[in-house]
Amino acid sequence: MxxxxxxxxxxxxxxxxxxxxxxxxxxxxxxxxxxxxxxxxxxxxxxxxxxxGRFMVRGPQAEAFLQYVATCNVAAITLGQANYGLLCQPDGGIVDDIFIYHLLDEYMVVVNASNRDKDWAWLQQHSAGFDVELEDRSxxxxxxxxxxxxxxxxxxxxxxxxxxxxxxxxxxxxxxxxxxxxxxxxxxxxxxxxxxxxxxxxxxxxxxxxxxxxxxxxxxxxxxxxxxxxxxEPCLALYGHEISATINPYEARLGWVVKLDKGDFVGREALAAIKQAGPSRRLTGFELVGKGIARGDYAVHSVEGEPVGVVTTGMPSPTLGKPLGIALVPTALSSEGSAFEVIIRDRPVRARAVKMPFYKPRYKK
Amino acid sequence: MSISIPGDLRYSTSDEWVRTEGEEVVIGITDYAQDALGDVVYIELPAVGTVLTPGESFGVIESVKASSDLYAPIGGEVVAVNSDLEANQEPINQDPYGAGWLLRIRPSGEEEPLMDATAYAAYCEERAH
Missing domain, CATH: 3.30.1360.120 (Probable tRNA modification gtpase trme; domain 1)
Incomplete structure (x- = not known):
């Protein structure tokens, strides 16, 4: 049901x-x-x-708990502000991307619909040892x-x-x-x-x-x-596409959400090592040089025909009026101007890496 | 929402329509199909002279959300394609049985099993939940 x-x-x-x-x-x-x-x-x-999902986190150690499970600096989210963050696994893979809202004496964590049960269990499990109370207000x-x-x-x-x-x-x-x-x-x-x-x-x-x-x-x-x-168009990540349990924040170009210097948190050790070594693959935007529309899960090949990656999201951009895509490719192919092929209906179509975002956000700041 | 299903056409299970015009037939996608796809933004059609066998995939039609194969409801040689659709796909959504036609074919006589309007209406109804 x-x-x-x-x-x-x-x-x-x-x-x-x-x-x-x-x-x-x-x-x-x-x-x-x-x-x-x-x-x-x-x-x-x-x-x-x-x-x-909308989860409330309160209690004397609410901030300390969120600092421990999220990659962003929760201590820097002032009362009445919200910030983007990630929940990561010990190996650096992403459990979910979340928004943390700092309310009066409590935090609200908003999570993806498809991850509600998983995230709730994850938060419960990691709350052991913290003086916090979790409540599902979804x-x-x-x-x-x-x-x-x-x-x-x-x-x-x-x-x-x-x-x-x-x-x-x-x-x-x-x-x-x-x-x-x-x-x-x-x-x-x-x-x-x-x-x-x-x-x-x-x-x-x-x-x-x-x-x-x-x-x-x-x-x-x-x-x-x-x-x-x-x-x-502004290249905001969607769980299951640009980010997942097998994609880490550096591959997803979300290194800015990972605050390695804030103290210990789940995944910190692995993420520090990944950052140090540099990710072997990364997301890139691309446009098609040939005809067609790339869709999520289509294979990406090198121009020599070797399978090297995958399209995470692709569609015709309504604002820019042309088909665009985001792909996870070897780091060497992720810089602007790199050429690779997207396999569209068994046929390789030439693509060129372009800058992300495709559309510059127009936030009121 | 009501779906238009003209009485004088025949229909395939993959939602193409077939109109006989003298020795030739014109094919396109149905109102049900265009409605399900949403705004069409891209289409690939075969070249004139291509010989299609019934049930063969002859092209692709894409909306923002989805990509969908086009299947030949009948066999025959393509004698004309609606090349206006390359630049502007709107007629497929606006007028699927008229300006949104896809191919004109000289039939070989081979056909997929096709439905009349009554059967097709029931087929569409069945899929609506």
Missing amino acids: LKRTPLFATHVGMGARMVEFGGWEMPVQYSGIIDEHRAVRQGAGLFDISHM ERWAMLALQGPAAEQLLAQAEDSTTHDLTHLPFHGVALTTVFGQTALIARTGYTGEDGFELFFAAGAAPEMWQRLLALGDVKPCGLGSRDSLRF
């Missing part, structure tokens, strides 16, 4: 196309991936991301993302505050406010490469909140299809 968010009936009622994703029955598209993609780049789009709270350059101005109209607190919210800031009469946590975070917000509030209020946010004006309901194309 597939799991459903509090908005399942709303999505079906509004005519969204539903698909299975990571054990969840979710909308893949409403008006169409390209239409939704453009709406978020130019105006605003609304996503139901209630399938993601079912109790809904989570929406309002993304796009118009998001701030639209959400300000929904906020029941004359001081319009959320317009003052810095990049990655998080605050408790009231939206359409509902108490909600609002964070200036997202997964689209645009300015935007993520909202956390009581699950029961989700259908009304969804409808009222859409009624604010030019807000398009969006599905997971455009969520994927929007995160692909």
Whole structure:
């Protein structure tokens, strides 16, 4: 039985196309991936991301515990701020990528939907010896993302505050406010490469909140299809594609999320050694010189025809108007201008390594 | 959402349609197929003169999300391809039975088992959950 968010009936009622994703029955598209993609780049789009995991971490050693399981410097996340981090295995492989929100006397950790059970078990297991309390709030709270350059101005109209607190919210800031009469946590975070917000509030209020946010004006309901194309252009990693248990942060070009000098944490020793030696393979962006569209899992060969890597994500970029891809290749082939072949339907198609990101994020900082 | 299924066409299980026009047949993908694919952004079609056998993959059609093979519902020689689609694939989504046609074929007489509109409508209904 597939799991459903509090908005399942709303999505079906509004005519969204539903698909299975990571054990969840979710909308893949409403008006169409390209239409939704453009709406978020130019105006605003609304996503139901209630399938993601939301775990609370509190207690005297909450910070110390998170420092031990995450690769980022949790001590540097000030109250009311959030930051990107990774959970790594002792061998440096990635358990998941996460967002850590520093709230009053507690932290909220947001994890990928497909990794919810695994991450919960991982956190439980590593909490032994720490004076912390973990609580899974995933079912109790809904989570929406309002993304796009118009998001701030639209959400300000929904906020029941004359001081319009959320317009003052810095990049990655998080605050408790009231939206359409509902108490909600609002964070200036997202997964689209645009300015935007993520909202956390009581699950029961989700259908009304969804409808009222859409009624604010030019807000398009969006599905997971455009969520994927929007995160692909700024080259934001997707678990199971750019990152996984067998891909380490240096290979994934996420070395900036690993703070080796912050003290001990799970995976530190292995990661220090990997950094010292330099990764033997790395992610690179690429464009196709020949015709076709590269897709995730397609093989990458050297120009001599040797299998050397794999496409992690590939699709036609709606904003740039051409097929692009991200591939895991030997480090020597990961520098701009390198040539390799992507095997598209049994046929090698020449590709050229290009800089990432394909689309420069337009965050409000 | 209602799917358009013209009564005068025949249909394959891989969602291509077949229209007989004199000695030749025109083929394309159905409204159901274009709706399932989403916005088409790329298509590869065979060259004029290619001889297709029924059931053979003759090209590929791609949307942002997915890539899909095209299969020949009937055998024969390709006498024309809709080359306008190379630059602009929108007609496949907007007008799949008209401006979005794919190939014109001189049939060899060999065919995949094809459905009439009623059977195809039931086939589409079956797959909707």
